[in-house]
Amino acid sequence: MTFGFPALLWLLALLPLTGWLLWSAARRRGRRAQAYADPHLLGAVLPAGGGRRRRLPLALQLGALALLLFGAAQPVAQPRLPVNQASVMIALDASRSMLADDVLPTRLEAARTVAREFLALAPTSTRIGFLTFSDNASVLVPPTTDRQEVLAALERVRPAQATSFAGALVSGVRALPERAGAAPPPELLDGPPPAAPQANTPRPDPATLPPGAILLLSDGISNRGANPAVAARFASDHAVKLYAVALGREGGAVTRVGGELVFVPFDTRELTRLTALTGGQFLYPPDAERLRGLYRELGTAIRWQPSDLGLGAPLAGLAALLLVLGGGLALAWHRRVP
Incomplete structure (x- = not known):
């Protein structure tokens, strides 16, 4: 006292x-x-x-x-009181392949629907952030309890080019609470490595970090950037679990993109492997009952902490x-x- x-x-x-x-x-x-x-x-x-x-x-x-x-x-x-410490970064694939219409109306709109449902069903105490990724990842909203801010950012998403799972994972980890200073391994860096931390700067113990998760919405193909498996291990080292929802149909689809008919692939193998590396969960097909179970697991992480x-x-x-x-x-x- x-x-x-x-x-x-x-x-x-x-x-x-x-x-x-x-x-x-x-x-x-x-x-x-x-x-x-x-x-x-x-x-x-x-x-x-x-x-x-x-x-x-x-x-x-x-x-x-x-x-x-x-x-x-x-x-x-x-006193030590139960507190919901759950923080989740929604990572939305904004590559052009998400314009495929094998999931109506498009993969991108289906992903938006999943994100909106999670925002509506997650407890109000859950901090939720939002990022998009294509060639690069951009954090649009850091974890917050303001649902309207996330919804507004969700509506502003426009498709870009390629897909980089590694960029999404690194940016998602560093946006979560108490991980802003997390230094990714050199093989995940596009430019020169950042300055080395001072010798007396302690590295955070993953066991002491607050719960963190990334909800990745994608069609499962990473064709740009570093090795996603290295990024998944980086997430696991910082106590972040990856939960992925795949949007598309097996075998891919032929769709009109930019006025031309193109074949858009769909593959779940890489997302399955990445979620397993972090101890998370992969969901396909995204039926309503399984999605609700995923939302419950993501939205609540009760910890006893002094208040x-x-x-x-x-x-x-x-x-x-x-x-x-x-x-x-x-x-x-x-x-x-x-």
Whole structure:
């Protein structure tokens, strides 16, 4: 427990003196009543019940004063409470192959539908981000609980050229909480490697990282960039699981792209392998029941963690209750408030 104003706790030392002064005043009132009243009328002058009825209202009000002084120091407890720490990056394939119409109306629109359903069904406490990938990956929305921001970014997606699973995985990992400084292995870098971290900079322990996942929506063909398997191991090393939903039909499709009929392939083997490397899950075909199960698994990751809980207001409420109770007993027994 911590305190905002610990110096105020010293005022609690005055409580014994305050209690003694009030007790002494009550005894003086009793002696004056005995000194000036007729002995035969003492029963009418002094309340029945003796000392117990005198002490109980006083004790309640002293307890209320103690609670108020303790609460004025602004105590903050740190209990371990269940918190949903799930963070998910939706990675949407924006390559031209997603314009194929073997999944109506197109693979891209079907992927948008899956993303919208996940946003609608995931718990409101789940932080969800959004990135698109084609030749390169672009993080459009970092993990947030603002669903409208993600939906707006989802509607702005326009198809580009090729597909790079490696870029999607690296960008997705680094967008998740506490992983922004994650350095990918050299074989995943297109340009010169970043500056080496200082020797005294500790690497995060994957066991201490908050839960993270990537929901990848694609037609399963990576034809640009580094080896996706290396990127999958990079994700696994940083406690990130890959969940993939494949959109398309086996055998591929012939569709019109840019005014020309072209064959657009479809393959699930690579996505199956990548999800297995990270301990995630591959889903095909994406039927409604299996998708709902996937959303439940992705959207909730309960962890017990210390949380700051201010005790000032509850203590003030309890003190008010004791004051009212003590005052009510004093009025009922002594026709006065101590």
